[in-house]
Amino acid sequence: MTVDPPEGEPSGGHLRPTSGGVLVGWAIVGLVGGWLLHGYAERYMAAAPVVTWxxxxxxxxxxxxxxxxxxxTYRSIHVHHQRPEAHRMVNRLVLARACALVGALMAGGYAGYALSWLGVQGDLASQRAWRSAAAAAAGVAIAITAVLLERACRVGSDGDDT
Known part of the structure; x- marks a missing residue:
């Protein structure tokens, strides 16, 4: 006899991987926010934020x-076929998901801030643009490595490593 889970609760114990659409959505939110930060800082603050290395x-x-x-994690699970404790895997999965979303947001935010400085004449405009672009690339690296960590946490059912 099988019992269906209550309405609204997921069936089984499966999580879906973070989708590319969600990451793109967060990157777009960051892009708009980074773009708007420059204009806001010019109007309401003494100076626009400086991006250092x-x-x-x-x-x-x-x-x-x-x-x-x-x-x-990948090596432990998929090469050496070890099963870490469940709470450790949950911690890594939560870390991976959070970092993927924040990495996409940071990448978009710094990219938007960098784009807002293109064509602006000023002492620090090109410096802000280049350093923001470098930070945007690092944000992309965070999102990519976080997704890789999320994928490394995948284990199949008993005896089935996928």
Whole structure:
């Protein structure tokens, strides 16, 4: 006898991978926000925010940590066929999902901020554009490595590694 799950609850214990459409949506939200930040800062703040090399380097550090975690997780599960504790896998999955969404948002935000500086004449305009573009690329790296970590967490049913 099988019992259907209550309405609104998912059946089985399966999660769907983060879709590309969701990541693109968050990137578009970030793009618009980054673009609008420049205009808002020009009107209502003393000066537009300056992007230093610390921002892209910090984002690259996060991407490197996620990439290393993804590689170690993949190797542990799919090469050595070890099953980590469930709570560790849930923690990694939550980290991967959150970082994928935030990475897409950051990539879009920095890209929008970089695009808003194109064609602007000023002392720091090109500097802000280039550093923002580097931070946007690092945001893309975060999103990619987070998705790789999410994929590395996939395990099949008992004895079935997929």
């Amino acid at each position: 610390a921002q892209p380097l910090a984002l690259l550090l996060v991407a490197a940590i996620l990439g290393t975690t993804a590689w170690l």
